[in-house]
Amino acid sequence: MEELGEMKELLLTEFRKKFGIEQGEKLREAIAFAERVHCNQRRDAGDPFVTHPLTVASYLLKMGMDAPTIIAGVLHDTVEDGDNITTQDLEQRFGKEVSRLVDGVTKLTKSGNQTYITKKQEQTENLRKLFLSMAEDVRVVIIKLADRLHNMRTLAYCTPEKQARKAKETLEVYAPLADRFGMGIIRSELEDLSFRYLMPEAYEKLRAEVGEQQQERMDALKSAMELMKKLLSEAHIAGEVSGRPKHLYSTYRKMQRNNYKLNELYDLIAIRIIVETVNDCYAALGVVHATWKPLPGRFKDYIAMPKPNMYRSLHTTVMNENGIPFEIQIRTREMHETAEYGIAAHWMYKDDKKVMTELDKKTSLIKQIIETEETSEDSREFVENVLKDFLGEYIFVLTPRGEIIDLPVGSTPLDFAYRIHTNVGHHCQGARVNGNMVRLDYKLKTNDVVEILTSNAQIGPSRDWLSIVKTQSAKNKIRQWFKRENRDENIARGREMLEEAAKRHGQNLATLLKPEYYNTVMQRMTINTLDDLYATIGFGGISAGQVLHKLLDLHRKEQRLEEINRQLEEAGKEPAKPTRRTSTNGIFVHGDPGMAIFFANCCNPLPGDAIIGYITRGRGVSIHRADCKNAISLLKEPDRIIEVEWAAEEKSSFSATIRLRVVDKAGTLMEVSKVLMSLNVNMTSLQSRSTDEGDAIMDMTFTVTGSEQLKIILNNLRKLPEVIDAFRV
Ligand code: MN
Numbered sequence: 265m266e267e268l269g270e271m272k273e274l275l276l277t278e279f280r281k282k283f284g285i286e287q288g289e290k291l292r293e294a295i296a297f298a299e300r301v302h303c304n305q306r307r308d309a310g311d312p313f314v315t316h317p318l319t320v321a322s323y324l325l326k327m328g329m330d331a332p333t334i335i336a337g338v339l340h341d342t343v344e345d346g347d348n349i350t351t352q353d354l355e356q357r358f359g360k361e362v363s364r365l366v367d368g369v370t371k372l373t374k375s376g377n378q379t380y381i382t383k384k385q386e387q388t389e390n391l392r393k394l395f396l397s398m399a400e401d402v403r404v405v406i407i408k409l410a411d412r413l414h415n416m417r418t419l420a421y422c423t424p425e426k427q428a429r430k431a432k433e434t435l436e437v438y439a440p441l442a443d444r445f446g447m448g449i450i451r452s453e454l455e456d457l458s459f460r461y462l463m464p465e466a467y468e469k470l471r472a473e474v475g476e477q478q479q480e481r482m483d484a485l486k487s488a489m490e491l492m493k494k495l496l497s498e499a500h501i502a503g504e505v506s507g508r509p510k511h512l513y514s515t516y517r518k519m520q521r522n523n524y525k526l527n528e529l530y531d532l533i534a535i536r537i538i539v540e541t542v543n544d545c546y547a548a549l550g551v552v553h554a555t556w557k558p559l560p561g562r563f564k565d566y567i568a569m570p571k572p573n574m575y576r577s578l579h580t581t582v583m584n585e586n587g588i589p590f591e592i593q594i595r596t597r598e599m600h601e602t603a604e605y606g607i608a609a610h611w612m613y614k615d616d617k618k619v620m621t622e623l624d625k626k627t628s629l630i631k632q633i634i635e636t637e638e639t640s641e642d643s644r645e646f647v648e649n650v651l652k653d654f655l656g657e658y659i660f661v662l663t664p665r666g667e668i669i670d671l672p673v674g675s676t677p678l679d680f681a682y683r684i685h686t687n688v689g690h691h692c693q694g695a696r697v698n699g700n701m702v703r704l705d706y707k708l709k710t711n712d713v714v715e716i717l718t719s720n721a722q723i724g725p726s727r728d729w730l731s732i733v734k735t736q737s738a739k740n741k742i743r744q745w746f747k748r749e750n751r752d753e754n755i756a757r758g759r760e761m762l763e764e765a766a767k768r769h770g771q772n773l774a775t776l777l778k779p780e781y782y783n784t785v786m787q788r789m790t791i792n793t794l795d796d797l798y799a800t801i802g803f804g805g806i807s808a809g810q811v812l813h814k815l816l817d818l819h820r821k822e823q824r825l826e827e828i829n830r831q832l833e834e835a836g837k838e839p840a841k842p843t844r845r846t847s848t849n850g851i852f853v854h855g856d857p858g859m860a861i862f863f864a865n866c867c868n869p870l871p872g873d874a875i876i877g878y879i880t881r882g883r884g885v886s887i888h889r890a891d892c893k894n895a896i897s898l899l900k901e902p903d904r905i906i907e908v909e910w911a912a913e914e915k916s917s918f919s920a921t922i923r924l925r926v927v928d929k930a931g932t933l934m935e936v937s938k939v940l941m942s943l944n945v946n947m948t949s950l951q952s953r954s955t956d957e958g959d960a961i962m963d964m965t966f967t968v969t970g971s972e973q974l975k976i977i978l979n980n981l982r983k984l985p986e987v988i989d990a991f992r993v
């Protein structure tokens with residue numbers, strides 16, 4: 265236990281130095297609490313379990329995290345492992361902030377109902393939880409990263425299966441996550457440890473080779489480093505000069521990707537110069553370039569243009585007197601901390617505005633992703649999107665005005681154009697990269713300056729763009745454009761079809777297309793505009809014949825009524841008025857007293873719908889929508905058809921079913937639900953399925969007060985970009 269005692273003392277001492285005696289007492293309490301909870305547990309290596317949370321806390325301290333995070337680090341496994349320890353207990357003892365952080369970590373660690381889900385699903389779900397908690401409080405994820413780092417460092421004691429699984433997960437999730445948060449030092453170590461367990465042979469081979477070469481390089485650079493120190497002090501620049509070996513996994517990746525041999529890499533060793541101020545950075549660069557010849561195209565100013573993960577430094581590659589190229593990185597102490605600990609360093613330099621903006625951007629990106637994904641039924645798509653768009657490998661390109669845009673590796677000028685603005689994408693005609701015209705499928709590289717040439721003559725995207733663009737968002741935008749485009753085609757086709765149908769019946773469409781006719785027809789079908797009506801005909805949602813018959817019907821009725829009224833007028837009588845008789849269910853039945861009335865199940869008529877009554881054999885009058893298929897066949901028995909209409913007061917609620925054709929992506933249901941919620945509509949059933957064309961069909965039933973409300977609902981749903989079509993069924 266000697267070691268454990270030392271460990272506790274060291275952590276406490278360092279912690280007190282930074283946060284004071286009072287906070288130190290809280291930490292001491294937390295340690296005692298964790299010791300009690302974990303007293304019967306051991307690590308795989310045989311150590312008392314509590315060494316693990318203590319180590320995690322010490323990492324967090326070293327990263328510069330705040331006191332609550334470090335205390336939560338000590339407690340991070342107590343709720344998970346302790347019997348009867350709840351978040352409430354922690355809140356009472358250590359306060360809300362600490363307990364919330366522990367709760368976040370616990371939620372991440374706890375896997376769901378393992379009897380139901382596969383390992384893969386479990387991982388996916390864990391990942392989803394990870395991102396959710398990240399949006400809540402990014403410190404939860406930093407604790408998790410420290411936890412993972414310690415577990416990876418002690419992975420040697422696990423079974424080979426567990427080693428491989430953890431290493432893979434670390435390489436796929438935690439290392440990229442650390443990178444996106446700019447936590448370079450953690451990323452490097454997580455990668456190297458994963459590399460070691462996933463590809464032990466390649467790892468050992470490279471380590472041996474690199475070890476030899478690095479020593480040679482280090483020796484070769486010794487004189488350069490000495491000279492640099494001397495020159496800096498002569499120039500009155502206070503700075504540290506050190507040699508830094510590149511970490512193994514990134515060396516491995518670089519060799520794999522570019523087919524390089526080890527001795528072709530310039531940056532096996534980099535010289536790092538750490539100075540006090542930004543001005544000193546540029547002054548030191550001046551000294552470097554005055555002493556050694558810089559290699560063209562290798563100078564990068566990440567101070568003026570920081571990487572999106574907040575990394576700042578000057579990079580240059582120079583040649584020494586023996587013709588050996590080597591890389592030099594120049595940065596301030598603060599930039600150095602940020603490069604190593606990324607957003608964790610934010611707690612060290614809280615006033616750093618740049619860091620804060622980047623942090624905000626990042627969390628808002630995560631929030632966006634999560635908000636759109638909240639209702640997705642399984643999290644597979646969620647995770648794929650996040651991995652692709654958030655953790656994937658990035659390039660950084662520039663707008664002509666010098667703004668940095670990050671895009672996934674493999675992105676094209678079209679992706680860039682759509683990222684700038686949807687309309688820039690749609691009207692993109694060509695692109696210049698670094699001043700030269702390029703093809704639209706050109707693969708952009710980091711530091712490319714991209715200029716998009718647009719033209720209004722370019723009416724929209726072409727279909728083959730779908731196979732050119734790399735980002736999901738550009739793809740979606742192009743697809744949506746084509747959906748809208750089809751709509752125009754559908755409108756034109758629908759109008760033609762209706763005209764032809766009219767011709768077949770010896771009618772002129774123009775006389776039938778009176779607003780009072782088509783508005784009535786559209787109202788019955790809850791269609792909004794004449795274009796919508798054409799489009800519905802065009803894509804086959806309703807037949808042209810059906811619409812024509814309704815128009816004709818209205819036209820004839822009007823003619824008949826005009827005729828009757830003319831005759832009445834000639835006879836000197838009042839114009840005809842319909843007779844009314846009150847009845848049940850908000851329905852007036854003309855001419856027939858006291859029959860039972862019920863709504864047909866086939867078409868669920870709503871107040872406002874045109875309806876007919878059918879006198880059933882012994883069950884009273886069934887009410888159908890006038891356009892109901894069954895009702896149309898019932899018309900064959902004209903004696904049983906009875907005229908009915910809606911009473912003024914409406915029945916309070918009716919059931920209605922609608923069908924939506926939507927863009928098949930997670931988040932769509934969420935948008936639809938939001939609309940229904942905002943309209944106070946209760947959904948009673950929902951069925952959804954994907955189509956072969958990449959759309960999805962949603963059938964939903966809810967209660968409404970009448971066709972007016974249904975119309976409002978449909979209109980609002982149609983406004984959603986996700987909704988391609990919405991109609992009543
Ligand atoms: Mn742990």
